Amino acid sequence: MIYESVKQMQKELGQLQKWLDTAAAYATEKKFDVNVLAGSRLAPDQFPLSRQIQTACDTVKFALARVAGKEMPSIPDEEKTIDDLKARVKKTIALVDGVSAKDFEGAADRVVVNPRWEGKVMNAKDYFLEHVTPNFYFHLAHTYAILRHNGVSIGKKDYLGELSLKDAK
Amino acid sequence: MIYESVKQMQKELGQLQKWLDTAAAYATEKKFDVNVLAGSRLAPDQFPLSRQIQTACDTVKFALARVAGKEMPSIPDEEKTIDDLKARVKKTIALVDGVSAKDFEGAADRVVVNPRWEGKVMNAKDYFLEHVTPNFYFHLAHTYAILRHNGVSIGKKDYLGELSLKDAK
Numbered sequence: 001m002i003y004e005s006v007k008q009m010q011k012e013l014g015q016l017q018k019w020l021d022t023a024a025a026y027a028t029e030k031k032f033d034v035n036v037l038a039g040s041r042l043a044p045d046q047f048p049l050s051r052q053i054q055t056a057c058d059t060v061k062f063a064l065a066r067v068a069g070k071e072m073p074s075i076p077d078e079e080k081t082i083d084d085l086k087a088r089v090k091k092t093i094a095l096v097d098g099v100s101a102k103d104f105e106g107a108a109d110r111v112v113v114n115p116r117w118e119g120k121v122m123n124a125k126d127y128f129l130e131h132v133t134p135n136f137y138f139h140l141a142h143t144y145a146i147l148r149h150n151g152v153s154i155g156k157k158d159y160l161g162e163l164s165l166k167d168a169k
Numbered sequence: 170m171i172y173e174s175v176k177q178m179q180k181e182l183g184q185l186q187k188w189l190d191t192a193a194a195y196a197t198e199k200k201f202d203v204n205v206l207a208g209s210r211l212a213p214d215q216f217p218l219s220r221q222i223q224t225a226c227d228t229v230k231f232a233l234a235r236v237a238g239k240e241m242p243s244i245p246d247e248e249k250t251i252d253d254l255k256a257r258v259k260k261t262i263a264l265v266d267g268v269s270a271k272d273f274e275g276a277a278d279r280v281v282v283n284p285r286w287e288g289k290v291m292n293a294k295d296y297f298l299e300h301v302t303p304n305f306y307f308h309l310a311h312t313y314a315i316l317r318h319n320g321v322s323i324g325k326k327d328y329l330g331e332l333s334l335k336d337a338k
Contacts, residue, residue, distance in 0.1 A: 120334035137306030165289035
């Protein structure tokens, strides 16, 4: 189910792209520079929008590297504009396309190391459940909240995207 | 892995209880009524803190009902104070304790119905991945963001809680 959870994160990154389009349209309508939003934050000691998006993207990339064991490129956090951030999201979506369900099969046996853990390690499945998932949605929801706080008109449907609804039998 | 994901949500609800304690201590220090925070929101047309917490709790409860197929109590959204909200979270944590991994085994074959879906249905596993998970973390992260926006001193460690770190072999 880890792969399916990562595909769900990929879908959410697609939703995030649309929020940024809505933000750009709103900025045009209100005649402000949309890139002001990249520096907006909800508290002075929280990340601004740009870093929320960078961290959401990196959380997915690290899952591909650490849980699926795939080689991943280094992506520096250099995005300044909303267009830059859209490109970062697009790049991350493409990284997920390069990984298959099969790559996640050994997750329960993989070991994740992180310099912050002072020599300790995590099982890759625990890492996915306890770190990747809450962390990804944290930064995704903060991105959403910063946009909403600034008046961008997006709603829960834009957050969840299309659901896999089926006809009742 | 659905059960393990629900246990992770239960752990996050335990973290949320601590954030509310930190908020209460902050209110005492700053000499304001902590219950003001229950009505705080990040945008005038977003839910206030109280309803963010109620919805996070209900999302977990609905997962137990719809994905694990367990009978769940009706819990009215009547909480007004931070203490009320803490009790709601505690009640939800106890509901998760009443469900076992075995209860989730049939999830892939269960069907979820929702009046909002106009006659359509969802597979319970899809529902868990596409609705429960993003929705739970949405309301959890908004709860966190509202507290941070109001000056409550909590950080990423308070959000993630203790990780299952192990000694390296």
